[in-house]
Amino acid sequence: MNNKKFRYVCLLTGICVFLASGCNFGSQEEVPETDSPAQDTQQNTEPETTEEQVTAEENIPIGAPEESEVGLVAPSIHTEDESPKTPVSNPSKREPVADTKPFWQSENTMQLNNLKSVASAGQSAYNDLGTKLGWICKNGKLYAYYTGQTVTTDTLVSNGYLESGLSASDYEILLVDGRDLAEYEGAEVPAESMNLCVFAASKQSDGTYLLASAAGRAGQISSVSYNRLLARYNQNHGTMGRLSSASAEYGRILNFVGLYEGSLEDYFVREIRKDNKYAVVTFSSKKNTADVKQHVLRNDNNFWEVVYTNLQNVYYPVTSINRALPDFNPSLLPDYNLAVWKSYIVRRDQALVNTMISKKLITDESQIYYQCGTDQYFYMVLTNGSRYVAYKIDGVWQVTHVNSDYEANNFISARTGQDYGFILLDD
Numbered sequence: 001m002n003n004k005k006f007r008y009v010c011l012l013t014g015i016c017v018f019l020a021s022g023c024n025f026g027s028q029e030e031v032p033e034t035d036s037p038a039q040d041t042q043q044n045t046e047p048e049t050t051e052e053q054v055t056a057e058e059n060i061p062i063g064a065p066e067e068s069e070v071g072l073v074a075p076s077i078h079t080e081d082e083s084p085k086t087p088v089s090n091p092s093k094r095e096p097v098a099d100t101k102p103f104w105q106s107e108n109t110m111q112l113n114n115l116k117s118v119a120s121a122g123q124s125a126y127n128d129l130g131t132k133l134g135w136i137c138k139n140g141k142l143y144a145y146y147t148g149q150t151v152t153t154d155t156l157v158s159n160g161y162l163e164s165g166l167s168a169s170d171y172e173i174l175l176v177d178g179r180d181l182a183e184y185e186g187a188e189v190p191a192e193s194m195n196l197c198v199f200a201a202s203k204q205s206d207g208t209y210l211l212a213s214a215a216g217r218a219g220q221i222s223s224v225s226y227n228r229l230l231a232r233y234n235q236n237h238g239t240m241g242r243l244s245s246a247s248a249e250y251g252r253i254l255n256f257v258g259l260y261e262g263s264l265e266d267y268f269v270r271e272i273r274k275d276n277k278y279a280v281v282t283f284s285s286k287k288n289t290a291d292v293k294q295h296v297l298r299n300d301n302n303f304w305e306v307v308y309t310n311l312q313n314v315y316y317p318v319t320s321i322n323r324a325l326p327d328f329n330p331s332l333l334p335d336y337n338l339a340v341w342k343s344y345i346v347r348r349d350q351a352l353v354n355t356m357i358s359k360k361l362i363t364d365e366s367q368i369y370y371q372c373g374t375d376q377y378f379y380m381v382l383t384n385g386s387r388y389v390a391y392k393i394d395g396v397w398q399v400t401h402v403n404s405d406y407e408a409n410n411f412i413s414a415r416t417g418q419d420y421g422f423i424l425l426d427d
Contacts, residue, residue: 111202114166115212118153118200121162122173123214126198129159136322136330137175140230142198145318145330174199178213180232187219196323235329238276245426256304257281257295268370269426273332279304280332282422289372290347292422294338296321312338335419344374345423352378352390355397361388372423377412379423391415
């Protein structure tokens, strides 16, 4: 009995020893031996994250550079997908136009198109009809001289150059030189319009004027600039009238004509008409009274200069002079047109000389100081100062005495309804 107990205790003890030695063996296979127990502990234990380390990581600024595997600074953490996006605007809602935008971006497109249409129609009508209808620049506006009316959109509609629908009161049609307009602040004149041409203008709500030519927009200028532009074409230069042959200015003007002609001889002057800026001189040499000429002179600080020559060759003097001298007042021109008459003007008529002798008004042709006329009317001044108008009735010369060229002109005008001043010697 005692021997059985002893063997049972030994068996239990062996089992325990075996179990204990088995656990230690399994642990030694998974963890290799190390030289230091402290190092073994560090390799088999994950480092714990302390509260101080968490706080430091949380305080790193977003986007701070990091070191990459090759030692370069990493790009910002704001990638393309993470960058702030531009908000999409509502397509049905227009953004307000900034005041700093250039004029051509902020102007009303429809209004500009209307201005261009008016200017284009005006330019076409001026090119086609201007000479025939006497369209000129008068004080900066496009003006029909023969009818005495300012050209408006209604005028362009009636002549078939513009469709109806534009109110005449909304547009002013100008005939000015683009180079003059370009001098004012806000003007942007197209290169094609740097000459005398038609512009359309419309007054804006702020008082400025929007302008365009047939070539396109021409700018936006202040009302002060606009009025100054028109003033440059003012045709009122003081009192107009016929200059007296007894005045000192008469002789001064003739001297300047002589300088231009290259001859300081005396002339047979028909008339000098002038205002304070321009003068129109109609004259001939004494050698040939039928060679009647006409020049326009301009007064520059009391010096007269020939600025438009040989008007006797121009069939449409009103428009021709206006294109060269837009501020010239056409009312200075005489009623007759030398270009129309010059082929009819003759210096003498032998049948008339014979009539004068037969009527005992002269005994010899040498007594005629001046004679000039047409095949129907003649004017003569004798060496003794007597003046006569001759006219034909049924092909026969009739002669009547007059006291002056004024009386002679009135006499002929009453018979013909025309101005024959080109044959009359100025008293």
